[in-house]
Amino acid sequence: MRRVGYERSGGPDVLELFSAEVPTPGPGELLVKVQAIGVTLPVVRKVRESADPIPLGGEIAGEVVAVGDGVTGYTPGYRVVGLCFGHGYADYAIVAARMASPIPDGASAVDAVALVRSGLVALGAIDAARPEAGETALITAAASGVGHLAVQLARVRGASHVVGAVSDLAKADFVRELGADEVVTYDAAAWGAPADYAVDAVGGELLGPALAAVAPGGRLVAYSSGGGTIQAYDLLAEAKAVIGFQIRRVAETTPEIYRHWRDELWQYFASGQVRPVHTEFALTDAAAAHALVEARANLGKVVLIP
Known part of the structure; x- marks a missing residue:
């Protein structure tokens, strides 16, 4: 072979x-x-x-x-x-x-490999933010394998306004077609409407700007392998929270939640809510x-x- x-x-x-x-x-x-x-x-x-x-x-x-x-x-x-x-x-x-x-029947191997692991990361990261209906969500790396699903899943989880952050505006039409209301680039002075919660896949030097884009009292979920550093004062000044998320930990410690998310993803796929x-x-x-x-x-x- x-x-x-x-x-x-x-x-x-x-x-x-x-x-x-x-x-x-x-x-x-x-x-x-x-x-x-x-x-x-x-x-x-x-x-x-x-x-x-x-x-x-x-x-x-x-x-x-x-x-x-x-x-x-x-x-x-x-x-x-x-x-x-x-x-x-x-x-x-x-x-x-x-x-x-x-x-499941009706899904191809490509659908499965594109949806299941990346979708589990996206859904888990969003749920880690404890989203509420009517909130504004910020998704970084919004055109990526995980991010393009997170844009759609934020809406499924009740977001009334979704902001997608990308590296290049050439990706803007794609992200809007997924359901984003706004698309911004990382070098923009402001990252769209203040977010009640953000899920960040980039990390590194963009972790700080992602936190800055979160509204007072909001939440930032970090799940990037790119690291990054933020200052405690940036959390204290506006009562923001940063939450770390790792899908492997969920799979190992709470497999019932992992299975529930997986079943949900296939339901969203079958209903056309997630593509x-x-x-x-x-x-x-x-x-x-x-x-x-x-x-x-x-x-x-x-x-x-x-």
Whole structure:
């Protein structure tokens, strides 16, 4: 089978296509014939920054072709989406059965990989803000794989006004089509209407401006892998709150909430309230896919198709 990997850290051009043996599922594992792979910014960053090469894992969707000992509920032929912690950029990949879930009828593997993990992050981050009907929501990275779903989910959760923040106004029409009332760029003097809550996917030097865009008494949910620093006084002066969110913690500590959010997402998809948007690349074009994400030029989810 084919597998994408790298032998030295660096930019997208270090990615190579290798030949590898089809893996064998161990106890509690599924062997999946991969039909779609989600490309995420954290994985792109790891390729550039990791001291030693790591497996390119993450979100995959496809068809179960074999199961390991102790697996119940799945048999060959099931369509699943889940997290692969090993080599996921491949024709076949291993997924722990506990990290997999069925793909409902009427949804494709691409829909699943674009919706489930990114949608779980988006929905979880919004719910962490404890939204109330009629509030104004600010979504940073509003055209990204997570952000474009967060724009839609903020409305589902009752926001009466949604502001999308992006790196380039070329993304504005796309974000408005998703339902945003305003679209601003990060270098704007003000980020639209003061937000009752904001969910920030960017971090770094933009964490401060994101907090400044929140109204007095408002909430900022930070879920970026980009870090960032804010001053305590900026919280005290206007009684603002900052909340950290990590989807992996939810999955591990409160799996019932994780499953509830997942079921909600599929309901929103079936009803048309949430529409995942994606850009497809062939597995052999993984470098181009990484370059698009690294440049933050993607509109919606970037997906590799073996």
